[in-house]
Amino acid sequence: xxxxxxxxAAEESIQSGHVxxxxxxxxxxxxxxxxxDLVQVVGERxxxxxxxxxxxxSLIMVRLLSRKDGxxxxxxxxxxxxxxxxxxxxxxxxxxxxxNSESDYLxxxxxxxxxxxxxxxxxxxxxxxxxxxxxxxxxxxxxxxxIILRNDSPYRAEEGLPLYxxxxxGSIDDQVIITAGDLRFLVDPLAGHKTGFYFDQRENRxxxxxxxxxxxxxxxxxxxxxxxxxxCLWGARSVTCVDTSESALGAGRRNMELNGxxxxxxxxxxxxxxxxxxxxxxxxxxxxxxxxxxxxxKLREGERGYIDLNKRALRRVTDGGYLLTFSCSxxxxxxxxxxxxxxxxYGHADLYLVKELSQSADHPVVLNxxxxxxxxxxxxxxxxxxx
Numbered sequence: 001x002x003x004x005x006x007x008x009a010a011e012e013s014i015q016s017g018h019v020x021x022x023x024x025x026x027x028x029x030x031x032x033x034x035x036x037d038l039v040q041v042v043g044e045r046x047x048x049x050x051x052x053x054x055x056x057x058s059l060i061m062v063r064l065l066s067r068k069d070g071x072x073x074x075x076x077x078x079x080x081x082x083x084x085x086x087x088x089x090x091x092x093x094x095x096x097x098x099x100n101s102e103s104d105y106l107x108x109x110x111x112x113x114x115x116x117x118x119x120x121x122x123x124x125x126x127x128x129x130x131x132x133x134x135x136x137x138x139x140x141x142x143x144x145x146x147i148i149l150r151n152d153s154p155y156r157a158e159e160g161l162p163l164y165x166x167x168x169x170g171s172i173d174d175q176v177i178i179t180a181g182d183l184r185f186l187v188d189p190l191a192g193h194k195t196g197f198y199f200d201q202r203e204n205r206x207x208x209x210x211x212x213x214x215x216x217x218x219x220x221x222x223x224x225x226x227x228x229x230x231x232c233l234w235g236a237r238s239v240t241c242v243d244t245s246e247s248a249l250g251a252g253r254r255n256m257e258l259n260g261x262x263x264x265x266x267x268x269x270x271x272x273x274x275x276x277x278x279x280x281x282x283x284x285x286x287x288x289x290x291x292x293x294x295x296x297x298k299l300r301e302g303e304r305g306y307i308d309l310n311k312r313a314l315r316r317v318t319d320g321g322y323l324l325t326f327s328c329s330x331x332x333x334x335x336x337x338x339x340x341x342x343x344x345x346y347g348h349a350d351l352y353l354v355k356e357l358s359q360s361a362d363h364p365v366v367l368n369x370x371x372x373x374x375x376x377x378x379x380x381x382x383x384x385x386x387x
Contacts, residue, residue, distance in 0.1 A: 004029045004039045004054060004062060011043040014050070014064060017368025019107055021052070021062035029054070035160060036125040038065075038072060053126025057160055063107040063126060077130065077137035080106050085141070088362050095178035096362040097199050103364040103372045109134065112195040114176050114187050116145040119195035120168075123155045135168050146170035148189045150196075165190060181205055183229055183259050186251055193223065193248070200359040200375055201288065204324075205230045207355065207379060208284070211322050212236040215283035218316070220271040225252030225264065227286045227324075232261045236284075240265040242274045275312035283321040285313050291329040299331055303340055306332075310344035319384040322354070330374040337376045345382075352381040 006014070010025035021041065033039065035055040041062060042048055050067040065072055084104040088096060099111040101123070108124030118138055122128050135147055147169040156163055167190075176187045180202050189196040205227055208217075213235035219228035222241035229252070232239045241264060243249055249266045256264050267274065271289060287309060292302035310325055317323050327337050334356070345351050357377030358365065365373040 001038055001040050001051070002030045002033060003042050004033075004052075005042050005044065006049075006062075008044055011047070011049060014041070017366070019052075019064040019102055019105065019369060020060045021064070023059055023061040026061050029056075036129040038126075040069070053124070053129070055125045055159060058125075058158070063124065065105070065107070065126075072130070074133050074137050074140070077106070077134055078140050080104060081111075081137060081141055087364060092199075092202075092362055093179060095180065095197075095199075097360075098362075100363045100372075102369050103366055110195065111138065112189075112197070112199065113142070114178050114189055114196065116143065117172065117176055117189055118142060118144050118147045119150050119189040120147060121150050121153055121195060123153055123159070125159050125161060128161055139169065144170060146172050146189075148172070148195075150189070150194070153194075177258070180226070181230060182233060183255070185224065185226070185255050186258060188251070191247075192251075193245075198223065198226065200328075200363045201226060201326075202360045202362075204326075204357045204360075204377055207324075207357070209234045212284055215321075216281070216318075217284045217286070218242070218280075218282040219286045219288075220274065220313070221287065221289045222252065223248045223288075224255060225249070225266075227288065228252070228264055229255055229259065229261065231284070232256070232264055233259065238265070239263070240267060240280075240282075242267045242269055242271055244268065244270055272309060272312065275309075275316060278316065281316055281318050281321075283318050285317050285321070285323050287313055287323070287325040288328075289326070291327075296331055302329065302332070303336075306337070306340050307344045310341050311348075314345055314349050314382060317349075317382045319382070321382050323351075323380045323382055324357075324377065325380070326357070326375060326377040328375050330371040332376060334373075334376045338378065341378060341380070348385055350383045350385070352383065353378065354381055355379040 005028035007025045010021050039054050050064045052062045052064040054062050094115050098113050108127035110121035112119045149166045149168050152163045187196040212231040217231040217236045217239045219241045222243045225241040228239045228241040292305040359375035
């Protein structure tokens with residue numbers, strides 16, 4: 001196995017628990033290494049730090065898989081996956097995120113379980129090399145009706161990988177229905193966004209139970225209406241779900257019928273445009289937009305987007321109402337997100353922090369790897385100035 005030498009700063013980062021080595025931290029590497037090759041990572045004094053895979057064309061050039069010398073094979077992947085299951089325990093039932101990339105020390109691999117179906121995303125060249133090994137390891141652990149490869153993420157293009165969706169094992173004959181929280185949801189693991197469902201908001205949706213009875217609720221960027229459906233279940237006076245995707249809203253309608261609910265208004269429109277045009281006020285507004293900050297270079301532009309969105313939403317929240325606002329970018333620090341929402345309220349409202357929210361526990365946050373904490377949420381009680 002070829003050796004890749006890294007800088008002192010990178011060595012300290014690896015020693016602290018991180019798993020990334022950036023291209024400018026690689027001080028020496030052999031010629032001819034191909035994307036996805038396994039390499040031994042060593043420090044300046046030849047201290048062996050572990051085994052990782054390399055992609056010479058990627059900003060993150062090396063991702064560490066193991067801190068020990070040893071085979072990276074089916075047994076290795078099975079051990080890691082079983083450790084991930086042990087970490088999660090039985091709390092999530094039969095549908096949850098099994099593997100969350102760096103959070104489970106399998107960088108570049110996502111596995112979501114939808115009852116007897118597994119949806120797998122392989123995001124990096126190194127993991128692509130282990131495609132068949134990963135499938136075999138999953139079949140050792142789970143009895144599945146199908147394993148679906150959702151390798152259609154744009155992150156793969158950045159790695160130089162093709163985009164595709166494929167049923168790697170088994171078949172999908174029936175509708176896939178899962179239980180998340182107090183509701184059932186139709187999931188499309190072949191064509192839904194990401195792998196088909198957002199498990200990361202599972203625990204946050206439950207907070208609505210305290211604040212929505214009798215309230216007028218706006219679920220903006222609603223996707224398949226997870227927040228809106230829970231608001232309807234828990235006694236909201238009215239619920240409006242807004243999203244640009246007709247297929248997502250169609251799934252929301254079917255989910256409403258599946259759970260025996262009614263009365264939700266579904267609006268196909270951009271969230272910013274909806275807030276610009278509506279004259280309605282709402283007692284509870286949920287803002288769960290897609291990431292505005294895809295890279296560090298987009299940080300300032302993304303911050304301006306969050307300020308504008310929250311400013312517009314605060315104009316539509318009633319006095320004494322609630323704003324639940326989220327950012328799903330790991331580039332956005334929690335303290336900075338607070339500042340941005342505070343700026344959005346400037347001269348208009350006082351914001352009382354009720355609760356800070358994060359991602360569901362099946363998306364573990366590893367303190368040694370700060371980027372594993374990507375979802376930040378604030379529950380804010382809004383008091384209007386002069387009212």
